[in-house]
Amino acid sequence: MNTKVIIQASSQSNRNTQKVVNYVNQNNMFDVIDLATKKIGHYSYEYVNAHDDFLPLMEDVITKYDTIIFATPVYWYTMSGTLKVFFDRLSDLIRIHKDLGRQLRGKKMAMISNSAENDRRNGFDMPFVESAKYLGMEYLGDVHTFFCGDEIHEEAKKKIDEFRENIVR
Template sequence: MSESTVIILGSSRSDGNTSALVHDYATIINATVVDLNDYEISPFDYNADYNDDFISLMAGLLKYDRIILATPMYWYSASAQMKTFIDRWSDLLKTEKAKGRQLRGKQVVVLATGSDKIPPNCFEQMFQLTFRYLGMDYRGMLYCQCESQYLVEHHHEAIAKFVIQMDRN
């Protein structure tokens, strides 16, 4: 793959199942990993009264051709860290419009882990609808069931297939 890719990890633990999936995946496709736990990201504020890392972080992320969002499924939804990050994309439609325009056409992928065999449709739909609204080029989701911990041998084949499929989409 020739595109540059960044994987954004949003989990309550930086060394858990989603992190293990992210690092496996990053090694295969040679991607950069960014952990939201290393940044201060405030919840969306209607008055845009922020003193945090979001805008500078986003400026760096927009330099990549492809953005991968990685989250555990917490209560059938994205993690709070990931949701807070996505909520802040609203700033890109209001106060940071030049950056918002850079999201249009940007390739985007979702990586997720959860203990259920398959996630409910609503889990992926939140991402799909958001990406559609923003005009992003959604390439699909890889969901890895982790009954307790992430075991690389359980997921290697699925990852390899997904990498090929994502490039074809």
């Protein structure tokens, strides 16, 4: 069983983010969860989405994995809307399911972003770094990947290889 998981958070399952995830996971060292296959509603103070896929997913993730890697395209200079909704729902683990949320302490987090160009802006990683800190997780770092046409750029592949090595140590 893998103890590391990549949570893929693109609005489209079979595009560039998946190419990056497949490249990172070419040796099947990670399990992969595609958020596009889940029904996760927006955060609600009234907890109206209590019966969607978020809580069962988080119970599974927290039970099985010690390292969580988020993979997101860059949309409008930030993480995908899919991942933002997921991050907002972490509030459920702070307000309502506190015992489950506390189990994130000591786990590890990392992030992979991708776009058509090598143009990720400074500060993109801040929500990941600060969320890890707030939740008591260790932030392992991040890598930005980019494309040359339909293929991952060779320079980005080298960065991914270094990132993967740091994560699996």
